[in-house]
Amino acid sequence: MITGTDTVAALEDVRRTYLMGSNEVHALDGVSFDIERGQYWSIMGASGSGKSTLLNLMGCLDRPTTGTYWLAGRDTGSLDDDDLSDLRSTHLGFIFQSYNLIPQLDVLENILVPIYYQDEPAPDAEDRARALADRMGLSDRLDHRPPELSGGQQQRVAISRALVNDPDLILADEATGNLDTQTATEILDLFDELSAEGKTIVFVTHEAHVAERASHILRMRDGRIEEVKVQR
Amino acid sequence: MTATRVFTRSLRAGVRSLALHKLRSLLTTLGVLFGTSSVISMLAIGEGASYEAQEQIKQLGSQNVILRSVxxxxxxxxxxxxxxxxxxxxxxxxxxxxxxxxxxxxxxxxxxxxxxxxxxxxxxxxxxxxxxxxxxxxxxxxxxxxxxxxxxxxxxxxxxxxxxxxxxxxxxxxxxxxxxxxxxxxxxxxxxxxxxxxxxxxxxxxxxxxxxxxxxxxxxxxxxxxxxxxxxxxxxxxxxxxxxxxxxxxxxxxxxxxxxxxxxxxxxxxxxxxxxxxDHDLIVPLELLARAEETKRIFNIVLGSIAGISLLVGGIGIMNVMLATVTERTREIGIRRALGAKRRHIVSQFLVECVLLSVGGGALGVGLGLAIPLLVEEFADMRTIVTPAAPMIAFGISAGVGVIFGLYPAWRAAEMDPVEALRHE
Incomplete structure (x- = not known):
């Protein structure tokens, strides 16, 4: 398939089929779209619509049953487990609903986890991590453990962690779902900032006002794309 | 990142994970601790007993043949x-x-x-x-x-x-x-x-x-x-x-x-x-010496098997706890995989923890194993000899136990599906 030089991720007729007993369940039933660098996509859909499956596929945690998924110029279908791990540690940033920090590591170490797993980490990775923490207002919390932080602070650590490897694609899964309204707004403003800086973001949400901030809104239904709305 | 830095980091991470559950970690090491100390002290007691027997026999004169009236x-x-x-x-x-x-x-x-x-x-x-x-x-x-x-x-x-x-x-x-x-x-x-x-x-x-x-x-x-x-x-x-x-x-x-x-x-x-x-008895110290050697050999086999079994039990104890730990930390494994950890990173992480447990137990066991022969000498009036090889062998075996019994839990952790692991509560 031919993709533009600025295409970060491309899906072409991606299907993902699970076997539930003897029944085949089509979690994704022929999904195709391209994400260009700097775009901010939000993915909406009811539970069971396939949006989690889509996110797992885009995050290289899962592979399509058929169809192709290109990430950072590589066809993920031909990659083995180690190569996919390399893609995750160098080209992807994950942000989860429940933060998913590692409790026994302190803030700085948590931010650096993707760097630990890189084969050739940048020598200035730690400086980068400190700068990110500084930007997120965490510089006086670097030696704290996650349980000592508020939800908003934990999510800022998680965002720093997702940015530390300067990823091509940031995947956020209900990233504000566990936060109160004010903190959620702050985090969403931060996403807007990142988008404005040219980061490519995919944000899964079920809240319309969250999705409204994105440049593209993709609605999923029964494993298919219901509509893609381009906002700007 | 250099290999030594990677090594020290995973070591530090392992120590920290174990420190989260201090009592559990301590209890887990007990099996290997007692295994190691029993290897050392049994070898010391066996060695001492055979030395004493040999000394007594030598005193009779290994070139003598003694005839006694009975x-x-x-x-x-x-x-x-x-x-x-x-x-x-x-x-x-x-x-x-x-x-x-x-x-x-x-x-x-x-x-x-x-x-x-x-x-x-x-x-x-x-x-x-x-x-x-x-x-x-x-x-x-x-x-x-x-x-x-x-x-x-x-x-x-x-x-x-x-x-x-x-x-x-x-x-x-x-x-x-x-x-x-x-x-x-x-x-x-x-x-x-x-x-x-x-x-x-x-x-x-x-x-x-x-x-x-x-x-x-x-x-x-x-x-x-x-x-x-x-x-x-x-x-x-x-x-x-x-x-x-x-x-x-x-x-x-x-x-x-x-x-x-x-x-x-x-x-x-x-x-x-x-x-x-x-009305007579014939004592041939040289024959006694040969018999003492044979007895010592059998003694060593018996002691070795007992000690080996206790180390085996210790290793199984570690494996058991590590399997529970892997299940308990399924989510952490999912997070690490999502952030780019390869299977071998997960394997080495859990293997390091196992080896730390068994080596920690082994080190404490060496300490105890050196102390027990002293107590035996003091209170049981038996001679004991700790050969320099005994603590090293015991320590080496305990480290090996950690690797062997850690492999399966570590493999289980690495084989987890990252998506499933992330969904784990």
Whole structure:
């Protein structure tokens, strides 16, 4: 398939089929779209619509049953487990609903986890991590453990962690779902900032006002794309 | 990132994960701890026991063949006699046969044991009084402490001289040298001409009870024959036992070590031919030594298996806890995988924790294993020897246990589906 030089991720007729007993369940039933660098996509859909499956596929945690998924110029279908791990540690940033920090590591170490797993980490990775923490207002919390932080602070650590490897694609899964309204707004403003800086973001949400901030809104239904709305 | 940094980081991460559950980690190490310490202390006790046995055997003289008189069991028809003379044991003829007919013999020494009270002023005791020949000191390898041993001249001239073992000398003459003093053996006075170093107590000798005096007193053979004769009288309640024993012990020293089995066989044949009663015993220290080696080997196998089983149990304990830990940390595994950890990163993470547990247990076990032999020496009065290899072997095995029993849990962790793992609550 031919993709533009600025295409970060491309899906072409991606299907993902699970076997539930003897029944085949089509979690994704022929999904195709391209994400260009700097775009901010939000993915909406009811539970069971396939949006989690889509996110797992885009995050290289899962592979399509058929169809192709290109990430950072590589066809993920031909990659083995180690190569996919390399893609995750160098080209992807994950942000989860429940933060998913590692409790026994302190803030700085948590931010650096993707760097630990890189084969050739940048020598200035730690400086980068400190700068990110500084930007997120965490510089006086670097030696704290996650349980000592508020939800908003934990999510800022998680965002720093997702940015530390300067990823091509940031995947956020209900990233504000566990936060109160004010903190959620702050985090969403931060996403807007990142988008404005040219980061490519995919944000899964079920809240319309969250999705409204994105440049593209993709609605999923029964494993298919219901509509893609381009906002700007 | 350099390899050493990666190593120190995963080490630190492992320590930190274990520190989250200090009590659990400590309890997990107990199996390996006790396994390791039992390996070390068992080896030390075994080593000490065999060393002691070998020392005792060597003291008998590995080139010696020892013939001893043994009182044969009473025949039932003469138990109602009140007074009788029992005649048994080795004879002077036996001694001559050994000396004249055995090939490869260097020296032969005869020993008679005499039942007499030994007095010095108001101190009295019943030590072993041994009538023997000058060569005794060479054949048994005992050391003259002070003065001299019995000489040919003493024997020929029937001199009333004696030699004390040092512990006996200390008992009779606590404040001064025994040499030049006199002791009364039975009715007669003897001049002390020397002292010899004490014999190491053999395992089958009864321990000295309370005030009992241990030790030996040596007198010239001919002198003893002259003064005490051949019949020993033992007083027992209601009866007198009289024994006639010519010689209590014949020690033959073999010139070359390889001739010992031949001489032993000859002595066995001779005793069987000339004695119809079982009134003798043949002791071949070299054979005992071989048997002691065999016993030690079996001992080591038994101890080794026990210790091996305890390490196995310890390893299974670690595996059990690690499997539980892997399940408990499923989500963490999912997070790490999502952030780019490869399978081998997960494997090494859990393997490092296992090895830390087992090596930690092993290190504590080495400490305990070195302490137990000291306590055994202190309280059980047993000799123990910790060879330098024992702690190293035990420590190495414990580390190996960590790797072997950590592999399966680590593999389980690495094989998890990242999506499933992330969904795990």
């Amino acid at each position: 009182k044969p069991p009473d025949s039932p028809n003469d138990t109602n006699q009140t007074s009788r003379v029992v005649n048994y044991g080795l004879t002077r003829m036996d001694r001559e046969r050994v000396e004249d007919t055995f090939v490869g013999i260097e020296k032969v020494v005869a020993v008679r044991e005499i039942q007499q009270e030994v007095r010095v002023k108001n101190r009295s005791a019943n030590p072993r009084v041994l009538a023997t020949e000058p060569a005794y000191i060479d054949v048994t390898g005992r050391m003259v402490w002070e003065g001299r041993f019995i000489t040919e001249e003493d024997d020929r001239s029937l001199n009333n001289v004696c030699v004390l073992s040092t512990e006996l000398a200390r008992y009779y003459f606590p404040l001064e040298s025994a040499v030049g003093k006199r002791v009364k053996i039975g009715p007669d006075y003897f001049d002390v001409v020397g002292t010899v170093a004490p014999r190491m107590r053999a395992a089958d000798d009864p321990a000295p009870a309370g005030e009992e005096v241990t030790g030996e007193l040596f007198v010239p053979y001919q002198t003893a024959m002259r003064w005490f004769g051949e019949i020993q009288v033992k007083m027992r309640a209601g009866s007198r036992d009289m024994e006639q024993v010519e010689l209590h012990e014949i020690i033959a020293r073999v010139g070359r070590g390889e001739d010992v089995p031949m001489v032993a066989a000859a002595a066995r044949t001779m005793l069987e031919r000339f004695h119809d009663k079982r």
